[in-house]
Amino acid sequence: YSVVVTDNLTGCSDSCSVSIENEPQLTAECTGQDGLCGESASATVTPAGGASPFSYLWSNGGTTATISGLGAGTYSVVVTDANNCTAACSTAVATSVEPLVDILCEDDLQPVQNNGGTQSVENTDNCKGPYAFWSNTLVSAYTSQKHWTVTNGSFTEGPGGTAQLTATYTNRADNTLIFDAAITFAGRTFAPPAGSPKNDPVCTGEVLISTDWYYYTSTTGTLTGQGALAGAIVNVSRFDEAFQVGTGANLNNAGEYGGSAWLTFDVIAQPTNGSGFNLNPGHGDINFVLGGGPNLFDIPDCTVLCAGESATLVASALAGNGSYTYLWSTGATTASITVSPTQTTTYTVTVTSDGCTAEASIEIIVNDAPEIACASENGQCGELGSASVAVLSGDGSYTYAWSNDSTTASISGLVDG
Numbered sequence: 001y002s003v004v005v006t007d008n009l010t011g012c013s014d015s016c017s018v019s020i021e022n023e024p025q026l027t028a029e030c031t032g033q034d035g036l037c038g039e040s041a042s043a044t045v046t047p048a049g050g051a052s053p054f055s056y057l058w059s060n061g062g063t064t065a066t067i068s069g070l071g072a073g074t075y076s077v078v079v080t081d082a083n084n085c086t087a088a089c090s091t092a093v094a095t096s097v098e099p100l101v102d103i104l105c106e107d108d109l110q111p112v113q114n115n116g117g118t119q120s121v122e123n124t125d126n127c128k129g130p131y132a133f134w135s136n137t138l139v140s141a142y143t144s145q146k147h148w149t150v151t152n153g154s155f156t157e158g159p160g161g162t163a164q165l166t167a168t169y170t171n172r173a174d175n176t177l178i179f180d181a182a183i184t185f186a187g188r189t190f191a192p193p194a195g196s197p198k199n200d201p202v203c204t205g206e207v208l209i210s211t212d213w214y215y216y217t218s219t220t221g222t223l224t225g226q227g228a229l230a231g232a233i234v235n236v237s238r239f240d241e242a243f244q245v246g247t248g249a250n251l252n253n254a255g256e257y258g259g260s261a262w263l264t265f266d267v268i269a270q271p272t273n274g275s276g277f278n279l280n281p282g283h284g285d286i287n288f289v290l291g292g293g294p295n296l297f298d299i300p301d302c303t304v305l306c307a308g309e310s311a312t313l314v315a316s317a318l319a320g321n322g323s324y325t326y327l328w329s330t331g332a333t334t335a336s337i338t339v340s341p342t343q344t345t346t347y348t349v350t351v352t353s354d355g356c357t358a359e360a361s362i363e364i365i366v367n368d369a370p371e372i373a374c375a376s377e378n379g380q381c382g383e384l385g386s387a388s389v390a391v392l393s394g395d396g397s398y399t400y401a402w403s404n405d406s407t408t409a410s411i412s413g414l415v416d417g
Helices: none
Strands: 002-006 013-017 027-033 041-048 055-058 064-071 073-080 086-094 099-105 117-124 129-131 145-157 165-170 177-189 215-229 231-236 243-247 257-269 284-290 305-307 311-319 323-326 336-339 346-352 356-367 369-377 385-393 410-413
Touching: 002 284, 013 410, 027 073, 041 073, 041 086, 064 073, 073 129, 086 410, 099 165, 099 215, 129 145, 145 177, 145 336, 165 215, 165 311, 177 311, 215 311, 311 346, 336 346
Parallel strands: 027 086, 064 257, 305 356
Antiparallel strands: 002 013, 027 041, 041 064, 055 073, 073 086, 099 311, 117 129, 117 145, 117 284, 145 165, 165 177, 177 215, 215 231, 215 243, 231 257, 243 257, 257 284, 311 336, 323 346, 346 356, 369 385, 385 410
16 A cells, blocks of 8 residues: 655655555364264364464363363364464364173073172272272362262173173262263183282281182273263273182271272263363272172073073173164174074174174083983882983983982882883
């Protein structure tokens, strides 16, 4: 732009010019990446126009162009450029939790202590007071209390060396801090795995390892935030020693029957609101009482059949969104199937929830029935008759059950019949 200035009195004039180059208007575009099947959700803002450098302030306190580890919800951001101009945008992200699945025998599902492998999970007590879960510094931005009590706790052990734990944990100092837990264990063994057992708790000193202790070598699960922690997803896995079960195994009372497990935390999604979790919290613990006492040997076993027998297998699904579809290796699409294999067979089920899948397998062993032949000898000259049975093929030792209640291979003194 140029301008001429004239002095009206003298008629003299002068001119000058300037160049104007406006900065483009600052705009912002937000995009979200959903966190599906246990992956982390994220949101990104892309500024256009304006003058760099740019600063960012998200609704959750984030200050970078991309924020991750998000819980389900809507996130907004204000972008400020070097000229202090601003632009804003928002985006919504969704999250989904991977399901967990185990295969149980039909009778496992009886919700009765000491019957069917299912029993209640209850708080234990030590010098720190009653609790069932210890979170270390995971929620230190919300409370200094690390101990949580349990409600709606259930522990189910299956015939294939697996177990399931479901529970709701509530922080002892702030009852708005809640986790729903779904954890599966596998690899049941009666021999202590390497590095196990653990028997040196903080409060009670060394615990005597009872002869009834046993272990699970694999731990996999999810903590889903509720209440003030809504939107949070934390995956858990085995840390250090194996999950142990037995008298005194909860490491708080030598006479209590229960269990202890040590957990690694992997924060997948932060709570939608609030300060967020500590991403380096150290390991967590679960320590609990099993209200029914020892019941491992009461677990129904459908994994060993005689030829011609059948078993009903049930896919027990946890976590996910609570709605499941099923696909068995037989082609069946129901939660349970009844099978009658003629030979040892492995059955697999795939469970789908919200597009996420989990798989479990179980081997059904089929033993052949023994082949037998019966013989008899009629009584002569006033004598009574006799009968015998011979095993033609089979393995092992045998028991006998005659219709007259005799229990030996040969019977005698028989009247007509």
